[in-house]
Amino acid sequence: MYIDEFTNHDIAQLFAAIADLMEILGEDRFRVIAYRRAATAVSDTPMAITQLYQNQHLDRVEGLSKGMAEKIAELFVTGDIEYYSRLKERMPVGVRELLRVPHIGPRTAGRLYNEVGITGLADLRDAIDNGRLAQIKGIGARTVAGIREGIDAVADREERTLLLHAWQMGQALLTEIRQLPAVIDVAWAGSLRRGQTTIGDLDIVVVSHDPRACAVQISTLALLVKPMVQETRVMARLQNGMTLEVQVCAPATWGATLAMYTGNDAHRLWLQKQALHHGYTLDRDGLYRHGVVYDVPDEVQLYALLGMAWIPPELREYYIADVLPPQTLAPLLALGDMQGDLHMHTTWSDGNGSIAQMAESARVRGYTHAAITDHGALIGVTNGLDSKRLRAQRLEIDMVNAEYHAAGVDFHLLHGVEVDILVDGHLALPNGILHELDIVVASPHINLRQTPEVATQRLLKAIAHPAVDIIGHPRGRILGGRLGAPVDMERVIVAAAHHGVALEVNSGPDRLDIDGELVQAALAAGAVISVNSDAHDVSNHAWIEQGVATARRGGATPAQVINTWSLPQLTSYLARERHK
DNA sequence: GCCGTTTTCGGCCCGACTGTTTTCAGTCG
Numbered sequence: 383m384y385i386d387e388f389t390n391h392d393i394a395q396l397f398a399a400i401a402d403l404m405e406i407l408g409e410d411r412f413r414v415i416a417y418r419r420a421a422t423a424v425s426d427t428p429m430a431i432t433q434l435y436q437n438q439h440l441d442r443v444e445g446l447s448k449g450m451a452e453k454i455a456e457l458f459v460t461g462d463i464e465y466y467s468r469l470k471e472r473m474p475v476g477v478r479e480l481l482r483v484p485h486i487g488p489r490t491a492g493r494l495y496n497e498v499g500i501t502g503l504a505d506l507r508d509a510i511d512n513g514r515l516a517q518i519k520g521i522g523a524r525t526v527a528g529i530r531e532g533i534d535a536v537a538d539r540e541e542r543t544l545l546l547h548a549w550q551m552g553q554a555l556l557t558e559i560r561q562l563p564a565v566i567d568v569a570w571a572g573s574l575r576r577g578q579t580t581i582g583d584l585d586i587v588v589v590s591h592d593p594r595a596c597a598v599q600i601s602t603l604a605l606l607v608k609p610m611v612q613e614t615r616v617m618a619r620l621q622n623g624m625t626l627e628v629q630v631c632a633p634a635t636w637g638a639t640l641a642m643y644t645g646n647d648a649h650r651l652w653l654q655k656q657a658l659h660h661g662y663t664l665d666r667d668g669l670y671r672h673g674v675v676y677d678v679p680d681e682v683q684l685y686a687l688l689g690m691a692w693i694p695p696e697l698r699e700y701y702i703a704d705v706l707p708p709q710t711l712a713p714l715l716a717l718g719d720m721q722g723d724l725h726m727h728t729t730w731s732d733g734n735g736s737i738a739q740m741a742e743s744a745r746v747r748g749y750t751h752a753a754i755t756d757h758g759a760l761i762g763v764t765n766g767l768d769s770k771r772l773r774a775q776r777l778e779i780d781m782v783n784a785e786y787h788a789a790g791v792d793f794h795l796l797h798g799v800e801v802d803i804l805v806d807g808h809l810a811l812p813n814g815i816l817h818e819l820d821i822v823v824a825s826p827h828i829n830l831r832q833t834p835e836v837a838t839q840r841l842l843k844a845i846a847h848p849a850v851d852i853i854g855h856p857r858g859r860i861l862g863g864r865l866g867a868p869v870d871m872e873r874v875i876v877a878a879a880h881h882g883v884a885l886e887v888n889s890g891p892d893r894l895d896i897d898g899e900l901v902q903a904a905l906a907a908g909a910v911i912s913v914n915s916d917a918h919d920v921s922n923h924a925w926i927e928q929g930v931a932t933a934r935r936g937g938a939t940p941a942q943v944i945n946t947w948s949l950p951q952l953t954s955y956l957a958r959e960r961h962k
Numbered sequence: 963g964c965c966g967t968t969t970t971c972g973g974c975c976c977g978a979c980t981g982t983t984t985t986c987a988g989t990c991g
Contacts, residue, residue, distance in 0.1 A: 410963080411974090411975095412963065412964080412973085412974055413963050413964090414963090415963080415964090415974080415975095416963035416964060417963080419963090419964090420963095447963075447964060447965095448964090449963060449964075450963085450964095484989090484990090485980095485981095485988090485989070485990095486989085487988060487989050487990085488988090488989095489987080489988060489989090490988075490989085519982095520981085520982065520983085520987075520988085521981090521982090522981060522982060522983095524980085524981060524982090525980090525981065525982085528981095732991095827991070828978075828979070828990080828991070829979080829980090831980095
């Protein structure tokens with residue numbers, strides 16, 4: 383039995399590798415999809431697959447078919463999957479790295495191996511440098527340039543985990559740790575607590591009266607893979623492939639330890655400097671005065687002892703060096719401030735939920751309103767709506783609203799659209815229909831490889847359009863996938879502020895576009911922002927938490943985020959802006 | 963490979979755009 387050797391992450395990687403190799407080898411694409419689905423099913427499972435297997439509960443893994451469960455059994459029994467071995471004989475595994483590079487799909491990856499012998503990113507770089515790549519039929523100068531551009535964006539992708547996935551794992555860990563008898567309190571630290579868009583390692587700080595005993599208890603949790611205990615610290619791997627570090631401290635040092643583990647490095651050094659300045663020394667074990675531990679039961683007291691107001695973790699990277707923090711910071715946007723989600727899709731275009739289902743899911747989250755913004759007609763696969771279908775959709779939205787109204791429920795749906803911003807900045811729907819809608823989100827989806835000037839003009843033109851209320855995921859970046867359009871965001875922000883158009887923080891886990899830095903710039907210029915889920919399924923509404931974290935990193939206060947406004951306030955904003 | 967059955971096999975995600983061609987293959991959303 384090889385059962386202890388595989389985490390969920392390992393198994394998902396194996397299925398993904400099989401799918402990639404099959405695709406490169408030109409196998410039936412529906413079989414490829416089957417393996418991909420299995421990879422997703424496994425990595426979406428919080429419980430250890432090994433444990434489910436031992437309890438004969440693999441059939442409880444949602445989305446995992448019987449055939450794929452058998453492959454997992456084969457892996458646990460023999461240590462390998464025979465089909466995978468046979469694929470590897472036909473195509474080196476390294477070739478699948480090439481698929482991550484923009485402009486290289488399975489066919490090209492296969493040709494790069496067969497015709498030039500390229501087996502990985504390093505080979506690909508060499509082939510670009512020595513001109514071998516340009517010699518391949520069908521790959522011209524522009525494609526080579528595109529590949530050269532994309533290769534670096536892709537290189538560090540494997541190392542980091544998307545905020546959403548780290549968040550989910552962090553939640554699961556907190557829940558389990560909290561139930562241990564020796565635990566008084568527990569919190570995330572590190573980049574997860576700071577709300578970074580991608581996370582390296584997961585850091586957690588725990589408070590206990592008996593830190594050593596508590597560390598041992600933590601090491602027994604089923605979520606941990608190969609845990610190691612060093613006095614009051616636990617190191618382990620997690621099922622999703624991340625590395626975990628848990629530090630247990632005594633109640634008296636909680637404030638100091640949590641702040642030191644939250645960081646970042648620069649903020650940590652700055653805190654230590656401030657401590658010295660006030661006659662203390664500060665390290666991960668606590669705050670000391672004349673060599674004696676000084677009680678700091680929480681972070682607020684730590685910052686107070688160092689002569690300043692508590693700084694929310696999301697802003698700590700910005701408060702470093704000689705920058706003096708304000709004595710009181712305005713409260714940042716919180717999840718509870720959100721009154722409406724203004725960007726979501728339904729089965730009318732490419733979503734999975736009906737209008738009524740998406741509305742109810744938004745209402746249950748505590749919103750008073752939400753906007754249905756299906757795709758406008760342009761992108762084929764999204765089944766976009768033209769004017770005629772949008773008018774038909776209006777009737778269904780009116781009906782849902784009427785039902786809420788009749789039931790005396792305080793919830794209202796706005797009718798909107800997510801319209802494509804075309805290459806030249808024109809919108810993909812006629813002005814007539816755009817003006818009929820309650821709200822218009824305009825987003826760039828295709829042709830994201832433009833020169834900076836053209837890409838910028840494209841957005842500026844859309845912002846100037848009188849019907850546009852929100853610019854959706856302005857750069858179109860995909861985390862770990864592509865950088866997005868080379869837009870001059872400074873000019874875009876100025877224009878958005880001028881025209882009263884909101885810039886979106888899209889909460890899609892691989893988007894988080896715009897990010898914290900741009901939020902900060904936008905707010906400084908007087909623009910408003912809109913934090914939206916871009917949900918295509920009722921379950922996606924939860925993504926808003928990562929969007930809120932991103933807005934917080936930009937220092938957004940509730941008033942600066944149009945989603946916190948009451949329906950009357952939002953409606954008057956939409957009306958005023960439309961008649962400009 | 964999986965699903966849902968008219969339970970034995972056909973359908974499953976397809977259309978636009980790009981770059982390279984000279985009529986289209988491949989990538990992307």
